Amino acid sequence: MRKRATAKEVAEAAGVSKWTVIRAFTPGASITDASRQKVLKAAEALNYSPNLLARSLATNTTHQVAVFVDDFANPHKLPVLEMLTERLQAEGLLTVLININRHFDHVHALINADQRQFDAVILFGTAFREETLGDRRLGPGFPPMFVLARDSQIHGVPAIACNAELALSEIVDYLFDKGYRRPGFMTGARTLSTALGRRHHYANFWRRKGIEGVIELAAEKYSARAGAEAARSYLSATSPVSRIDVLMCENDILALAAMDVARSEFGLGVPDDLAVVGFDNIELSGAPAYELTSYEQPTDKMVDAIVAMITGERASETIALSGRFVRRLSA
Amino acid sequence: MRKRATAKEVAEAAGVSKWTVIRAFTPGASITDASRQKVLKAAEALNYSPNLLARSLATNTTHQVAVFVDDFANPHKLPVLEMLTERLQAEGLLTVLININRHFDHVHALINADQRQFDAVILFGTAFREETLGDRRLGPGFPPMFVLARDSQIHGVPAIACNAELALSEIVDYLFDKGYRRPGFMTGARTLSTALGRRHHYANFWRRKGIEGVIELAAEKYSARAGAEAARSYLSATSPVSRIDVLMCENDILALAAMDVARSEFGLGVPDDLAVVGFDNIELSGAPAYELTSYEQPTDKMVDAIVAMITGERASETIALSGRFVRRLSA
DNA sequence: TTGTAGGCGTTATCAG
DNA sequence: CTGATAACGCCTACAA
Numbered sequence: 001m002r003k004r005a006t007a008k009e010v011a012e013a014a015g016v017s018k019w020t021v022i023r024a025f026t027p028g029a030s031i032t033d034a035s036r037q038k039v040l041k042a043a044e045a046l047n048y049s050p051n052l053l054a055r056s057l058a059t060n061t062t063h064q065v066a067v068f069v070d071d072f073a074n075p076h077k078l079p080v081l082e083m084l085t086e087r088l089q090a091e092g093l094l095t096v097l098i099n100i101n102r103h104f105d106h107v108h109a110l111i112n113a114d115q116r117q118f119d120a121v122i123l124f125g126t127a128f129r130e131e132t133l134g135d136r137r138l139g140p141g142f143p144p145m146f147v148l149a150r151d152s153q154i155h156g157v158p159a160i161a162c163n164a165e166l167a168l169s170e171i172v173d174y175l176f177d178k179g180y181r182r183p184g185f186m187t188g189a190r191t192l193s194t195a196l197g198r199r200h201h202y203a204n205f206w207r208r209k210g211i212e213g214v215i216e217l218a219a220e221k222y223s224a225r226a227g228a229e230a231a232r233s234y235l236s237a238t239s240p241v242s243r244i245d246v247l248m249c250e251n252d253i254l255a256l257a258a259m260d261v262a263r264s265e266f267g268l269g270v271p272d273d274l275a276v277v278g279f280d281n282i283e284l285s286g287a288p289a290y291e292l293t294s295y296e297q298p299t300d301k302m303v304d305a306i307v308a309m310i311t312g313e314r315a316s317e318t319i320a321l322s323g324r325f326v327r328r329l330s331a
Numbered sequence: 332m333r334k335r336a337t338a339k340e341v342a343e344a345a346g347v348s349k350w351t352v353i354r355a356f357t358p359g360a361s362i363t364d365a366s367r368q369k370v371l372k373a374a375e376a377l378n379y380s381p382n383l384l385a386r387s388l389a390t391n392t393t394h395q396v397a398v399f400v401d402d403f404a405n406p407h408k409l410p411v412l413e414m415l416t417e418r419l420q421a422e423g424l425l426t427v428l429i430n431i432n433r434h435f436d437h438v439h440a441l442i443n444a445d446q447r448q449f450d451a452v453i454l455f456g457t458a459f460r461e462e463t464l465g466d467r468r469l470g471p472g473f474p475p476m477f478v479l480a481r482d483s484q485i486h487g488v489p490a491i492a493c494n495a496e497l498a499l500s501e502i503v504d505y506l507f508d509k510g511y512r513r514p515g516f517m518t519g520a521r522t523l524s525t526a527l528g529r530r531h532h533y534a535n536f537w538r539r540k541g542i543e544g545v546i547e548l549a550a551e552k553y554s555a556r557a558g559a560e561a562a563r564s565y566l567s568a569t570s571p572v573s574r575i576d577v578l579m580c581e582n583d584i585l586a587l588a589a590m591d592v593a594r595s596e597f598g599l600g601v602p603d604d605l606a607v608v609g610f611d612n613i614e615l616s617g618a619p620a621y622e623l624t625s626y627e628q629p630t631d632k633m634v635d636a637i638v639a640m641i642t643g644e645r646a647s648e649t650i651a652l653s654g655r656f657v658r659r660l661s662a
Numbered sequence: 663t664t665g666t667a668g669g670c671g672t673t674a675t676c677a678g
Numbered sequence: 679c680t681g682a683t684a685a686c687g688c689c690t691a692c693a694a
Contacts, residue, residue, distance in 0.1 A: 004445075004472045006671060017681050022673075030679060052446040053388050054671035057686050062384065064427070072413035073614075075406040082403035085430035094443070096395070097428040099416035112425070114335075115383040141335045224614050256618065264619035283404075283555050287587065288595035289620040337687060348665050353688070361663060385687035388670050 005046040014042035025050050056117070065093050065310060066118045066143070068109055070100035070126040071189075073223040074253050076280040077125065080149070083303045084122075091311050093119065100126055107132060114142050120310045121145045123157075130154050144316065146306055149297065151197055152318065160306045162297040163320035168201035170325045171277060171295060175246055176209050178331070180275060184215040184244035186230055186254050188222035198250055198279065215244050219254055227257030235266050245275065246331060252278035252285045252294055259290060259330065275331035281324075291329035298323045336377040345373035356381050387448070396424050396641060397449045397474075399440055401431035401457040402520075404554040405584055407611040408456070411480070414634045415453075422642050424450065431457055438463060445473050451641045452476045454488075461485050475647065477637055480628065482528055483649065491637045493628040494651035495528040501656050502608060502626060503536035506577050509662070511606060515546040515575035517561055517585050519553035529581055529610065546575050550585055558588030566597050576606060577662060583609035583616045583625055590621060590661065606662035612655075622660035629654045 011018040016035060023029035024039035043049075056062045065088055069077060085095045096118065098109050106128040113121050121143050130153060145157045152159035175183070183206050185199050203214045219230040227249065235243075249255035255278030262268040262276070270276055278285060281296035298321045305321070308314035342349040347366060354360035355370035374380070387393045396419055400408060416426045427449065429440050437459040444452050452474050458481060476488045483490035506514070514537050516530050534545045550561040558580065566574075580586035586609030593599040593607070601607055609616060612627035629652045636652070639645035 004671095008671080018672090019681065020679090023680085026673095032679065035679080049442065049446055051448070051671050052443075053384065053393065053448050054686090055673075057384050057388050057688090058671080058673040060686080067428075072409050075409060078403050078406060078409050081428065082430060085428055086432060086434070089430060089435045094447075095428045095430075097398075097412065097416055097426045099413060099420060099426075101417060103417070104420045111380060112383075115380050116425075117382070117384050224618070256615070260619045284587070284615055287555070288591045335687095339687080349688090350665065351663090354664085357689095363663065366663080382687055385670090386689075388672085389687080389689040391670080 004051065005043075005048040007048070007050070010039065010043050010046055010048045013046060014038045021048075022050075060117065062117050062119055063093050064096050064116070064118050066096045066098055066109070066113045066116075066121045068098050068100050068106070068121065068123045068126050071222050072099070073221065074125075074251060074280070074282075075284075076251065076253075076282050079283075080124070080299055080303065083299060084124075084148075084307075087303055087307045088310075091307060093310070110142075117141075118143045122306065123147045123150075123152075125149045127151075127153060144310070146309060146316070148302065148306055158309070158316045158318045160302050160309070160318075161320055162295075162302070162323045164197045165201050165320075166322050167279075167295050167325070168198060169205050171248065172202065172205035172209065174325070174327070175248075175275070175277070175331065176206075178275070180246035180331075181211060182215075182244045182246070183211065184217055184234075184247045186217040186219055186227065186247060186249040186258060188219050188226070188250045188254060190218065190220075198248075202248055217247070217258075222251060222253060224253050224257040227254035228261045230254075231258040231261040232265060235262065235268075240273070243274070246271075246277065247274060248277040248279075250279060252280045252282045252292060254278070255292055255294070255330075256284065256290055259292065271329065271331050277331045281326050286326075286328070293328045293331040294326050296324045296326055335382065336374075336379040338379070338381070341370065341373050341377055341379045344377060345369045353381075391448065393448050393450055394424050395427050395447070395449050397427045397429055397440070397444045397447075397452045399429050399431050399437070399452065399454050399457050402553050403430070404552065405456075405582060405611070405613075406615075407582065407584075407613050410614075411455070411630055411634065414630060415455075415479075415638075418634055418638045419641075422638060424641070441473075448472075449474045453637065454478045454481075454483075456480045458482075458484060475641070477640060477647070479633065479637055489640065489647045489649045491633050491640070491649075492651055493626075493633070493654045496532050496651075497653050498610075498626050498656070499529060499532035500536055502579065503533060503540065505656070505658070506579075506606070506608070506662065507537075507540050509606070511577040511662075512542060513546075513575045513577070514542065515548060515565075515578045517548040517550055517558065517578060517580040517589060519550050519557070519581045519585060521549065521551075529579075533579055548578070548589075553582060553584060555584050555588040558585035559592045561585075562589040562592040563596060566593065566599075571604070574605070577602075577608065578605060579608040579610075581610060583611045583613045583623060585609070586623055586625070586661075587616065587621055590623065602660065602662050608662045612657050617657075617659070624659045624662040625657050627655045627657055 007018045007021040011021045023031040024036045147159040217230045217234045219226040259276050262274050268274050278292050278294040281294040285292035285294050301321045309316045338349045338352040342352045354362040355367045478490040548561045548565045550557040590607050593605050599605050609623050609625040612625040616623035616625050632652045640647045
C-alpha cells in the first residue's frame, strides 16, 4: 500500500514550489493559469488530493459536526437525520453520529467532541444537566452547542424546537370541542422529561378549560414495548366508567402502542371508548390501520435554522417554530 | 475565547519536557509515577487534553469510520445504526454518517472519505458499480471498505449480510406447506436491486416446487408510499380469481403498506384473501394491527462481525449469517 | 526514565 | 505571482 501523494511531491513533479500547489487547489488564490494547469496535471498523474486532516490542524476547523442521540427507538429520528445530514453536507459539513448511552455518556462524548475539534455539537432530542458543563475541561475553544427538537435547560445553549405551547393549545382546544373531558397523558423516560414541556402545557390548557388533574401514565422509555406496558397497567387497574376518555402520548410510538393494547387486549374502540393522540406524525401514523391524530414538528424549518446557525448565516438563539396539527380518526 | 492548552504549556507548568507530558497520556509508556502525577496535576489545572486531530495527523489513524446510507425510509436502519455506533464507540471508533443522494453521490463521498483518512468505510445497504473505484483517485491508502446488509458486487470488498438463500428457502417451504400456489414478489428501487438477491432466490425456490412465473410488483422506492402505490396498481388491474394468493415483499415497510392497501382499499382479508410476508422484522410488524410474518436479520451478529473485521480481530471476508423466520398471522 | 531531532501535510504571512 | 519561513500539536526514533 503506497502512501498518499503530498503537495510536496506534486510540486517536484510539476517543477514548482509546494505553495504553488496549494494555491492551485485554493479557490480564488492568485496564480497564473499556466502554473495551475501544470500543477493540476501533475496532481492528476500522482492521484493527489489535499489531506483534509492536515488542513484541519492548520485551520482549526474540521468541517465536522457531532450529533448526539440517545433515543434510537423513535423512528422519527431517521427522517430528521436524513435532512440534517443532507443540509450539512450541502454546506460542506460531515455528521458524526454519537450514541449516548450507559457506556458512553454525555461527559465522555463532550470531552471527545472537544478533543476532535468538531465545528459544532448538536444535542438531538437529548440533554444533560447544566452542571455537566461546569466542572469539566470543556472551557475555551469548545465547539458551539445546539439543542434540536427539545427545550434546552442549559444556559447559553440555544434550542431549536417545535413550539409546544402553541401545539398543545391547539390540541387541547380540539379535544375539548370534541367533547372529551377526562384527559390522560403518557410520558416517556423520566429523565429530564419535563424538558419536552408537552405534559406541562397539556395539563395547563386543560386547567384553563376548568379541568384539573390530568391522569399520568408513565412509560419507562420511549419505546413501543414500554408504551404498551404503561397502557396495559393503567387499563387493567381501572374500570371503564372511571377511565380517561382521551389519551395524549408524548410521541407517536407510545401512542401507536397504546392504541394496539387498547384495541386488541381490552377490546376498546378508538376513538369511541378511548381517543388517542400522538406527537411527531411518523409515517405509520397515517396508515389505515391506525389513522392516528398527531402533531407534526416543522422538521425542515428546524433543520434549516440549525444549519444556518452553525454556518453563521443566522444568529444563534433559541427559537420555537410552529408545526402542524394532523387530525385523523383516532381522536 | 482562549485557545486550548497544548502539551508544551503543560510541560512548562509541570517543569518537565513536553515529551514527558505525552507519555503521561500514553497508556503503558515508561514514566515514573512522580512525573505522571506532576503532569496530570498541571494538565488538570490547565484543562489540557490531547488534541486528537494532531494525533491523527501524526499516526495516520483517525479512529473514525464512515457509514454510507442512501435509504432513510426504512426504520430498520435505526436500530442497526444504534448497535453499530455503540459497538464502534466501545472500540474507540466514531461513526461518520454520510447521506448518499443526488447531490452527494458515492464518488463524492469516497473522495471525501479518502481525504479525511477514515479508518474504514461501511456501505450500509448501499453499493455502487465496480467501475466507480477504477478510474478515480482512490488508489493507495484508501480505507478498507465493507458492505453491510446486502451483497457486494465489488471485487475485493467483503459483504456482511444475512444469508438470503437460507432465508428464502425457509420462507418458500413454509408458504408452500401452507398451501399457497400463486406467489408474487414486491421489489423496491430498481437500482442494483438484484444485489439483495431476495427476489432471485424466492423465484428459484418456487421453481423447485414446480411453480414458475412469480408475479413481480415493482415499487419505485423502498417507502411506504411507493409500496402502497405498487400494491394498488396491481390489485386494481387484476380480478380476484386471477390474483396471486401470497405476496412477499423485499422489506417490511413495503409489506405493511401493501397490507394496508389490500385491507382498507380492496377489502381483502389477510391472510385469507392475500397473504403477506415481509423482511427485516421491524418493531411495528409485531403490532396487533399487523402481525406480519417476517424474517429477522441477525443484526447483532452482523454488527459484531463487521466491527471485528474493522479492528482486525477477525479476517475480512464475505460472510452470510443466518437469521430467524418469524411466523405471525399475515401468512 | 527523560530529553532531543525530525517529521506528519497543510496554512498564514511576509519577502521578493 | 511565487518562494520561503514558521507555525499547527502531536508522535516515532534515538540518544543521554
